[in-house]
Amino acid sequence: MRVETWRSWLDERLGTAAVREFLRAKEVPIHRHTIWYYFGGMTLFLFVVQVVTGALLLLYYRPSAENAFESVQFIMTEVEFGWLIRSIHSWSANLMIATLFVHMFSAYFMKAYRPPRELTWVSGTVLLFLVLAFGFSGYLLPWNKLAFFATKVGTDIAGDVPLIGPFLLRFLRGGDEVTGATLTRFFGFHVAILPGITTIVLTVHLVLVQKHGMSVPPSLEGKNLRTMKFFPNFLLRDLVGWVLAVGALAALAALFPWGLGEKADPFAPAPAGIKPEWYFLFMFQTLRLLPARVGIIEGEVFGVTLFLLGGIFWMLVPFLDTPTSSGWRSRFFTGLGVGLVFYIVAMTVWGYLT
């Protein structure tokens, strides 16, 4: 009786009955590709883990060249369970990027970007770029040797963006070189600007997913598919995945704590064989393979331009893949996706081996 009273009190003020009704009516199609639906929820869960652990790290982290490394060292050695929070934050970031890639490619191969879900895809690709920016900015924050030089190389590459490169380089670094000013700036991006933008884009993405429901692959469209209730059936299954993800994160943090390395020294020589994080490696390896000049353009500028155009192309796929939009099979775009997956995997492996 008391629960009912509270429910009607809330309903009167927030309109929760409509939400309950929406959840009751929401259904998830069951077919042989249903498993891929869980990766969106998993990415979202890992993002929440990032927000929570990130907020906890903020209690002790000090964003300056003088204190950043020492504060992370303090978190790892002195703060009760600080090692766990920091390791989970780092592992979860990597797992989130991995699940995001799986989610994105599953949506791509299931042609989930078909009308009317074009904007869901566009907002998803924007989220991908935002998450990569989170990874790039967060990597510098411990202010260790590897992070310092990786940022130097990464911002150098950003300096090769046509037209705005030099401005972008100075904007990212807060000067001509990677210094304490860069660290403060990256900290600002990582904990304020990127989360702000991500919250908006993520909300749009989730609202669009709810509005249009789950997409089914074109081959199954129009067929009489079985469904399951989103609430509680699908959500409970999601929950099993999330609980197991917590277990995996705890195991990774305890068995393979995220290292801290040596404090950054701007006057020290760059460590040999420096490489970026795995999710940037395919681009880095491509740039390494390019000749000094491609025609009249500098090799690196050519590569960066190519990746920029590639990113824009990827974002506009729903508008370019007209056969799929018209209900036809699009072998070109399917082949392109397969080629891209092979390219990313091959370049990443190559990058690690060389």
Place this chain on the structure above:
Amino acid sequence: MERMLSAKRWGRGRSKGRRGRALLLLALSGFGMNAAPAQQKKDSCVECHAALEGPLAEPVAVMKEDIHRQRGFSCAECHGGDPSSDDLLAAKDPKTGFIGRPSPRAIPAFCGRCHSDAEFMKRYNPALRVDQEREYFTSIHGKRLRAGDTRVATCTSCHGAHGIRSAHHPLSPVYPLNVAETCARCHADATYMKGYRLPHDQYDRYKRSAHARALYERQDLSAPTCNDCHGNHGAVPPGATSVARVCGQCHVRQSELFHTSPHKAAFDALQLAECVYCHGNHDVLSPTDEMIGTGERSVCISCHTPGDAGYQAAERMRALLDELSHELERARAILDRAERAGMEVSRAKFELSQAHDALTHARVLVHAFSVKELESAIRPGLDVARRGYQAGEKALAELTYRRKGLAVSLLFILVLAALLYLKIRELEGRS
């Protein structure tokens, strides 16, 4: 006029030569003619020798690299003669001060004519010393040359005759990386050294030394080569009582400690060659702790016998060094193990460097040969090393705690997942 001045300069004695040089410089600078344009003037020496073959063409072939040539000096500045004449006899007329090839005995004075003249040298290189000639005659080489031995090294033996490069030029035979090879040209030649009753294996022994490793492998130009211990122009072997001071140029602290130690008087009394007696000379190897104590490789037991105070002190000093080395190694090993397991121990490792510093300090303090002083350096190091070991133990204990915690957490997580799975089954079974 310049030619005449040059001829006068070489035709007369040394004091007149100085006046001549001063006039030459006056002529070069006062009339707006620096040394460089003089190179473009007619120079029959270069013209003729360039057309010759073999050794007679060599001076011209290498003169481009020559520091004197680069400063604007021509052949005639050293050899005299009249370079404006195409006539061989006129150009080499003794009246023009032509010297040709100076005899070995004349070479120090030949070079010293300019290099011993401070007034002259400061116009070209004010930082360069002008006492090389004087110093040379204090060397064994100089003394023997004066005594009539013309096989000894003179200026040209080391610096070359033509194509002389600055001592700072990496290709100069007297550049630090080339000095040992330059000395070895004579001193490693058994046949050449036969008459001098000198060993000829110094070069081979030096190449095995810690000094040579620093110089050639690490390219540390401050590492000693022949001339750093023997001197260069005044080259002599350091005496038994002064060798510690020679080593002490670099090993300052060790030398100070030795001179205030009881060993100084004892070594003097026995006429032992201080540092060299224990460490050797050309083949100085990196010292090890085994050199001290009473073990097989100990140098102490060559004088001290079981039961005497020095023997006991050596034993104790070795024990102290071994104790700190052992503790340090133990702490390093456990911290490395913890680090490999992913634990954050960088601070403990950094602090452990103090123990390493203490060990280094103690190894230097050995030269005071005082157990008390050594103990005062070892004790703080031992404390640091033991703290490092404890930090390693704590890190490994923490690791075990984490793993146990993980096992318990995973159990709860799996139970929760199983319960959720059962709930799903129940829901789906109902529907």
